[in-house]
Amino acid sequence: MKTFAFLSWALALPAMAAEPAASVGSSGMGAQMTKLLLGLLLVIGLIFALAWALRRMQQLNPRSNQAIKLISTQALGPRERLVLVQVGSEQVLVGLSAGRITPLHVLKEPVHLPDAEPANPEFAQRLMELLGRDQKDKP
Numbered sequence: 001m002k003t004f005a006f007l008s009w010a011l012a013l014p015a016m017a018a019e020p021a022a023s024v025g026s027s028g029m030g031a032q033m034t035k036l037l038l039g040l041l042l043v044i045g046l047i048f049a050l051a052w053a054l055r056r057m058q059q060l061n062p063r064s065n066q067a068i069k070l071i072s073t074q075a076l077g078p079r080e081r082l083v084l085v086q087v088g089s090e091q092v093l094v095g096l097s098a099g100r101i102t103p104l105h106v107l108k109e110p111v112h113l114p115d116a117e118p119a120n121p122e123f124a125q126r127l128m129e130l131l132g133r134d135q136k137d138k139p
Contacts, residue, residue, distance in 0.1 A: 072113060084111060 071084040071091060079098045084091060091107040 071111065086110070 067088060069086045071086050073084070074082045076082060081096050082104075083094045083096055085094055086092075089110070091110050092103055093105040093107065095102040095104050
């Protein structure tokens, strides 16, 4: 509740600080730009603060202890996909389309996916070489 009160106050601040356009002279233009920039920086800072707080709240509730786990997904089209879901010890292949979820098959033997392979060290080395050349080419 405190966050919403702060948010409404922060959003109302630039509106309270605005002056009528008719009373702004050449000397007041700099002050108006300063107020505008400060209001913009305040809103951008508020966005980053809320994103940080949201990330912190998501870390407090770990999802690893859930009974339903997404094993794999494969897009079939722009709105259709296959999803392999594990519920307890069973794995279910589910078809997702616009507005419809259809169980397709319950697997008798669970699918075990190999762990992700590490990135190729040659690729990383080549990328660093290219980035190094790019920095040297700039004056």
